[in-house]
Ligand SMILES: NC(=O)C1=CN([C@@H]2O[C@H](COP(=O)(O)OP(=O)(O)OC[C@H]3O[C@@H](n4cnc5c(N)ncnc54)[C@H](OP(=O)(O)O)[C@@H]3O)[C@@H](O)[C@H]2O)[C@@H](O)CC1
């Protein structure tokens with residue numbers, strides 16, 4: 001088992017893709033999002049806001065129709081028509097146990113494209129279906145469920161007790177990068193390096209903060225899609241950068257007081273400005 005190394009602000013800054021004069025909205029990266037549901041439309045809004053505030057060329061939100069109304073109400077910039085994307089974010093605000101046949105097909109087609117993909121919450125069970133480089137973003141309960149479904153007898157409390165070990169075990173077992181959420185974020189690549197990231201103040205432990213993180217990571221993957229496809233070993237670094245940026249935005253938004261998940265998303269541009277200024 002390799003050691004865990006601590007991720008730095010300078011490393012995060014290196015993964016912020018600053019647009020150049022030759023860029024357009026497509027060259028900056030397009031993120032496809034299959035998130036939210038009639039039950040959890042808010043998760044779609046939060047993920048979209050996290051991605052949009054991280055900076056990318058375009059977001060195609062292709063999830064639940066009712067959720068799309070809420071997304072558009074908050075962010076008219078979002079495109080709801082299908083088309084080419086450079087990365088996928090799937091599962092936040094979804095429940096795999098109530099997945100319709102139509103959604104299963106839509107998810108299957110997206111995952112078959114072989115693009116960099118983030119799987120969260122209600123799409124974690126599809127981890128074997130993705131043809132491209134994958135990061136999963138479970139919390140303790142979700143990782144316990146995912147591993148138990150594969151025959152490992154593990155409870156949420158076991159993972160809470162030894163998160164670093166379980167993040168690594170899960171990466172090896174599932175063959176994908178695992179970003180395990182908690183007060184410290186552990187990012188493990190299969191048989192690769194382990195990265196430890198400070199998750200920000202405990203005020204970040206609020207409903208929807210994880211949905212925002214999915215958006216942040218999706219945006220970074222969309223804007224670095226080519227590099228990740230050419231060199232999948234950098235995937236863990238992109239995931240660590242997303243977790244670090246998210247934690248720093250949480251810190252800025254909170255300044256010692258309570259926050260809601262949207263506050264964190266809204267603080268992302270300030271966190272990025274600060275990281276770039278320090279780089
Ligand atoms: N705005 C939105 O749209 C939002 C949408 N969201 C979306 O919701 C979906 C489900 O995600 P989730 O993480 O909440 O569910 P899940 O993985 O089943 O874990 C449940 C665990 O919590 C525990 N538990 C529950 N109540 C408890 C209590 N009072 N006190 C203590 N424990 C309690 C419960 O424990 P148990 O009851 O089993 O003992 C179980 O371990 C997902 O798609 C996500 O994206 C969220 O991101 C939020 C914002």
Ligand SMILES: Nc1ncnc2c1ncn2[C@@H]1O[C@H](COP(=O)(O)OP(=O)(O)O)[C@@H](O)[C@H]1O
Nearest residue numbers: 139181182183199201202205207208209210211
């Ligand atoms: N004690 C804590 N301190 C700092 N950050 C935390 C703490 N607990 C959870 N977090 C962060 O809050 C977010 C919670 O995500 P998640 O559990 O998926 O919630 P949700 O599904 O409501 O979005 C993650 O980014 C996680 O790292």
